[in-house]
Amino acid sequence: MGYLSTNRKKITVRTFLEMKAAGKKIAQLTAYDFTTARLIDEAGIDSILVGDSASNVMAGYADTLPITLDEMIYHARSVVRACRRSLVVCDMPFGTFQASREEGIGNAIRIVKESGVDALKLEGGSEIIDTVRGIIAAGIPVVSHLGLTPQSIHKFGGYGLRASTEDEARKLINDALALDAAGVFAITLEKIPAALAAEVTRKVKAATIGIGAGSETDGQVLVYADALGLTDEFCPKFLRRFADAGRCITQGVQSYIESVKMGDYPNESESY
Template sequence: MSIHQSNIKRVTTHQLQEMKNRGEKISMLTAYDYSMARILDGAGIDVLLVGDSASNVMAGNETTLPITLDQMIYHATSVVRAINRAFVVVDVPFGSYQGSSSEALKSAIRIMKESGAHGVKMEGGAEIRKSILRVLSAGVPVMGHLGLTPQSIYKFGTYTVRAKEEEEAEKLIEDAKCLEECGCFGIVLEKIPRELAKKVSKEVSIPTIGIGAGPDVDGQVLVVHDMLGITQEFKPRFLRQYADLSGIINGAVTEYIKDIKSGDFPSDKESY
């Protein structure tokens, strides 16, 4: 843990901005449950994202689209109970903010009131400007999300790198500036060329968090199940796997089954 980190009792949007200003990288991971969030918070993570990726890794859905607002609030509430230090931001799920700015406001307020989270994340740029402004007007911190936006996967038709063409790259830069002008406290940049991510990070004053966006952003985020090797089938180029928990868990369960079958567990010491 760095000197800066040890001095922060609770991470806030102000401290995230200060980290960008002084050049300290921001660490961010997803979390969906109490037990994992407690471990991540204890390790000193700066930001925990209660991602709609729970739809994939927790529920087994093919996309993030099926997860509901109620389900997101359930996961967020579990995470918030676990943390002492990290800033908790929650994805506003597909279908709960695109309809109107008033719908976006209601969804964001429900997340904040019912889960105790510290902010929300919304996918999109200028097209959701009114919704972002409406949510911010209620005092709810908003993080933006540009590049590959998984809630729009059926529009893209592919999970390949976004904004490689000049026109899309220019729009992404304009959207990033729009999000900053609206008052967003940060922007996730997903799966875009590193040079574009570098340019965006220089042209906006708010923190940028990359996932598959290269090293020249203000912080990084990964899905915790991917980073820890719990999910085995998803191995994109940008993922660095720090553990093989799938193998460890499989080995432990195999031993457990063997000990039960042989009568070794429970032993005399493990009986009352």
């Protein structure tokens, strides 16, 4: 659908800000392929994040670092084709914006041109703010990502709670205010104390999207595979499983196997 959509039901950057102003919560899930994105979009989700978590969910890597720009564009393009309503945001993968402002802007433009996504998400605070300003100046809406930033996992040494100390909390607030002033329309807050997330939400004009950041952010995001029960090894405190799709799929496959083995499938009505 992209920027030129005439669909009046299409969620836009402006919709996010209007929802924040009206106190309406924003619901976001990840997706990485056409079929899943279509189901999530038709269910009425506000936004789909084509996360670099595709590195884990789709490719089986241990972290988000290996996924490439080309792979993210492929996943994003597939999701955009499926979406009629939701705002589609794509992660800029590790290594595509950290080296220089110019490289970051160039890669951002390439993602949008080749995939048609509505916005991009970048991990980091003041250290990437010049790149953020440049991408926004190029006409591309930006979501920032603070707190636990998985692309910096080796720096942090794990996936523990972030901004739990006074100094780190102060830096996060300052980063959020600086990014807000730079023009980001949303800020993802991952695995930080709920009180801190609430404070940031009150102080910024941008919509805040929490994951493991309490209930007072303007919205929430989860990885769809975790939220719908397709995974069972990832069980952080903040995760609620809203369905048991993994068991449903397993049972369906087992039923298919049994029908094939018994010669019951295909039956006469299913044959030409």
